[in-house]
Amino acid sequence: MTTAIITDINTRIHTLMMDLGQAKDIVGTSPDISPATNEAARELLRVEKLAVRDRQLNDKSWQTTKQTILTQLHHEILARFKQELEDTDTLYSKVLGINESMPDALDILNVRASSIGRIEPVIATMPWLVKDLIKMVNMPKYRRFDKRGKGIAVDNLRMALSFIGIENLKMVVPSMAMRRWLPQITDPYPSIKSRLWANSIGTAICCRKLAQLKGQDEGMLFTLGMLHNIGYIAVIRLYFRLFDQVLQEALKEAQDGQLKSEYDALRELQPDADFLRDLMMQYGAALSVKIIERMDMRRVYINHAMSEFAKDMPMTKMTPMAKILTQSVAYTRFRLLRDSKLITTDEAKQYLQHFHMPKGSLAILKSTNLGKLDLSMTTNTSDEN
Structure with a gap:
């Protein structure tokens, strides 16, 4: 190719x-404008021909000025x-707003010895991520239930992380970060x-x-x-x-x-x-x-x-x-x-x-x-x- x-x-x-x-x-798939075929349309085009031409000339001049x-x-x-x-630092911190803890979080999630205990304190430094993770596990499709069939309300980071699990966090954390950026x-x-x-x-x-x-x-x-x-x-x-x-x-x-x-x-x-x-x-x-x-x-x-x-x-x-x-x-x-x-x-x-x-x-x-x-x-x- x-x-x-x-x-x-x-x-x-x-x-x-x-x-x-x-x-x-770009690929030429825009719908075509069908030409007028009835008498009324042809008459309108004839009557307004000069006016339309003048408007087009004025519009073209104005468009040229704007361009x-x-x-x-x-x-x-x-x-x-x-x-x-x-200025990469400004792009990083101001334009994108990347939290300095995010690289550490991604590092921890991608080591073999990764654990909830290791990742929790790092994620805790990013309040927006804590909020999003807790909100996620309380969604109906992810909600867990106790032995009595009652939904378990998650209100803290440790429980949210435990519910999600390390393997899922490897996808969830970078995804939530990208959504934020x-x-x-x-x-x-x-x-x-x-x-x-x-x-x-x-x-x-x-x-x-x-x-x-x-x-x-x-x-x-x-x-x-x-x-x-x-x-x-x-x-x-x-x-x-x-x-x-x-x-x-x-x-x-x-x-x-x-x-x-x-x-x-x-x-x-x-x-x-x-x-x-x-x-x-x-x-x-x-x-x-x-x-x-x-x-x-x-x-x-x-x-x-x-x-x-x-x-x-x-x-x-x-x-x-x-x-x-x-x-x-x-x-x-x-x-x-x-x-x-x-x-x-x-x-x-x-x-x-x-x-x-x-x-x-x-x-x-x-x-x-x-x-x-x-x-x-x-x-x-x-x-x-």
Whole structure:
């Protein structure tokens, strides 16, 4: 499969994260507007022909004005964006808001001697995670019952962790962390958050399934799959923050200078999906490497695999973990595109062939729910009081 076609598929998935309509435009599946066929419609077109032409000319001039100003804004945003990328600590703590205890928690969960007693004090330093874990085990589908059939209400961290169990925590903790880091406000593209999540959890689940098939560490590969998008999240958060910042400065400048036309144009500007998509494709993976390195995990050995993936190394030269990540990313992208009818059967076949999926893996992944964690939690009657 040619590099051009792979790039095309990757462009589709990144555009899909922004907006389904724009992704459909790329593959030419936007619904056609049927031409007017009845007499009334033809008469309307004839009568309004000149008026429509004038409006179009005016609209085109106004759109050109707005595009020129947007280009100027993006020039300034890009300069600041590149500058911000140099400060990994600020991206880590301010833009993403990663708690310094999270790497320790992930480390503890991925050692053989991991236990509830060891992980509890670390998780206790993250109140939001404590709250989410307790809320989770009190959900109807996970609730346990005593011998009398009465539901056991969980109100403390130790009990919640015991109910979930270490093996499940290896999936639950990185998943809850990723959900917390997702961008919250992405107007006018509200689907970014849900599609980023679908991409992250799908890749993580694929990584775990392929790890089982290839005899690799399931917990570590699940974490790698979940974290591989963290650089993309930083790009998105940073872009929306900088867009608002630069736009507000430009509005004030136009207002102070009594530049009414420029001011009116600025008020109509919105974040640009194409510009953000290009930022994600250019900087996302490399930034994931920097952030994962900044996490400085001692027991979760995923830095090198993430680096190989970001460099787009030939699969024949990749380490086993990097190969599984690459295959998992590809398969998840295929599923997301297929679900949105943005990839043909022939394209999908060629695309997946390029990644040399392990024997038997496609059948396994086909029957796998990529949007739901496969937790093995006992929900039957418990002896605990």
